[in-house]
Amino acid sequence: MSEPDSRIIVYTCNWSAYSGLETAGSQGLSYPANVHPIRVMCLGRLHPGLILKALELGAAGVLLLGCPPGECHYLFGNTRAEELFQQTLALARLLGISEKRLKLDSLASGQGQHFVTLVRQFAEQAIGESRAAGQEVP
Amino acid sequence: METIEQAIKENRAYYCLDCGKCTSVCPISWREPLFSPRTMVEATKLDTNGAVLHDGRLWMCLTCDRCTQICPSDVHFIDFVRDMRILARGASEEGHCSHGATIQTWMRMMADPSLKQNRLDWLTDDLITAEESDTVYFVGCLPHYEALFGKIGAQGVEIAQSAVRILNHLGIEPIVLADERCCGHDLYWEGESDTFRQLAALNTEMLRATGAKRLVTTCAECARTLKMDYDLGMEVMHMSQLLAQNESQLPNSISGKVTYHDPCRLGRHLGVYEQPRQVIAALGLEMAEMAHNRGRAVCCGTSAWTHCGPTAKSIQVERLREACAAGAETLVTTCVKCQIHFRCALDDPHLHDELNIEIKDLTTLVAEAMEVVSANG
Numbered sequence: 258m259s260e261p262d263s264r265i266i267v268y269t270c271n272w273s274a275y276s277g278l279e280t281a282g283s284q285g286l287s288y289p290a291n292v293h294p295i296r297v298m299c300l301g302r303l304h305p306g307l308i309l310k311a312l313e314l315g316a317a318g319v320l321l322l323g324c325p326p327g328e329c330h331y332l333f334g335n336t337r338a339e340e341l342f343q344q345t346l347a348l349a350r351l352l353g354i355s356e357k358r359l360k361l362d363s364l365a366s367g368q369g370q371h372f373v374t375l376v377r378q379f380a381e382q383a384i385g386e387s388r389a390a391g392q393e394v395p
Numbered sequence: 396m397e398t399i400e401q402a403i404k405e406n407r408a409y410y411c412l413d414c415g416k417c418t419s420v421c422p423i424s425w426r427e428p429l430f431s432p433r434t435m436v437e438a439t440k441l442d443t444n445g446a447v448l449h450d451g452r453l454w455m456c457l458t459c460d461r462c463t464q465i466c467p468s469d470v471h472f473i474d475f476v477r478d479m480r481i482l483a484r485g486a487s488e489e490g491h492c493s494h495g496a497t498i499q500t501w502m503r504m505m506a507d508p509s510l511k512q513n514r515l516d517w518l519t520d521d522l523i524t525a526e527e528s529d530t531v532y533f534v535g536c537l538p539h540y541e542a543l544f545g546k547i548g549a550q551g552v553e554i555a556q557s558a559v560r561i562l563n564h565l566g567i568e569p570i571v572l573a574d575e576r577c578c579g580h581d582l583y584w585e586g587e588s589d590t591f592r593q594l595a596a597l598n599t600e601m602l603r604a605t606g607a608k609r610l611v612t613t614c615a616e617c618a619r620t621l622k623m624d625y626d627l628g629m630e631v632m633h634m635s636q637l638l639a640q641n642e643s644q645l646p647n648s649i650s651g652k653v654t655y656h657d658p659c660r661l662g663r664h665l666g667v668y669e670q671p672r673q674v675i676a677a678l679g680l681e682m683a684e685m686a687h688n689r690g691r692a693v694c695c696g697t698s699a700w701t702h703c704g705p706t707a708k709s710i711q712v713e714r715l716r717e718a719c720a721a722g723a724e725t726l727v728t729t730c731v732k733c734q735i736h737f738r739c740a741l742d743d744p745h746l747h748d749e750l751n752i753e754i755k756d757l758t759t760l761v762a763e764a765m766e767v768v769s770a771n772g
Contacts, residue, residue, distance in 0.1 A: 303495075304494065304495025304497060305494075305495065305497045305543065306492075306494060306495030306496045306497030306498075306499075306500050307495050309497060309500045309501060309504065310496070310500050312504070313500050313503055313504050340546070344542055344543055347542035348497070348501060348539060348542050348543065350513055350516075351512060351513060351514050351538055351539055351542060352501060352504055352505070352510065352512055352513075353510060353511045353512040353513045
């Protein structure tokens, strides 16, 4: 892993979670500057590699925000996201990385405040866990 | 590796006679007319501006070694490809990694010396290991592969557990390292030599510190890498070699008709052809050889998790058809990656009816045979 970091990567799906993020923006809500959202069309197109890559590059944590259960735009993306997240957790465990640095959650369209709450809570938890693992977090 | 000329000289590319035998035996060339080991060598010798380093075909080679084995001029084509990849990386090129580069990513993460892994959860109480022993069991990425490919039925943990069970049965209590790293095979062949060297340095230090005299592994690629690309100062052997040495202790307890797929690394790279067959025969199984066997065996279609696609699938399906045509009920292999690639090909619903064959690792097969004996008292 590269330099210790406090960056938090948030993968959002295009349809629900990203809309929640946009709502947060249009409502003028602020979230920590170390949170870096990356929009993908669907969480189901992610791969354990893309999540581990963020950790390899030094991110403190990776949060996956997708559509609420049953509301996936592509019908099966939620299931795929859950599968790949479980694969990632298993690999992270083998690599000695705390499960608390990874999270899969959902966000409905327009939930701006909820987006801010989720990323704040996760950032605090993941950075705390990185520190506990002996990484200096700036 | 500094220059193209060095890659040409060190791997005897100037000796190429342009005969084309390499291309005629290359499983990629059979399917991709624009790929040819011969023309790659010739184009490199004629290259004046480094354009060959930006040619995507450089990443298609499986490094399966069929070409080198048949070359009348002893051109070391697969080493040439590896060296050219090192140079191509320096020119900001890389191969297309399958599976979102998950595997390469965990390898790079393991190169961090401060990483404290949690990789021994598979060691159940009935498996006996020791702090000090003459033998180290090198697990490799088996648990990781099961985590990633468990959904297609890949057996990683079971191979590791079977290995320790077998070693215990042979009266060996092996050392298993809690912080072992990936051997770096894939990075080595993909030209990522810096990370490979970091992994090799970490593993070498840990393995030498054990004081063991012998290293046993169940992975054909780990066996090749640790034996040929590391300097460990201890004997390195694949489980099939150890089992063949202890043939008299193997139970003749199972029946059926199987075929054996020679992994490139154990076969052509290390020259281990007969020991796995000896073990299969000792268990009581009937061997049905495929048309391409031993040095002529065809690769499982993908190397170092790079460039997977229709060509790889076509190679895998043809190999499985060959196994079915031989009349085998089970295809036995000694490399977890071959197992994964064949299972992936079998996962195709359009092929379910045609390819009715089981895939098994030799190590799990032997452990099963031992269990049959203990179940029968």
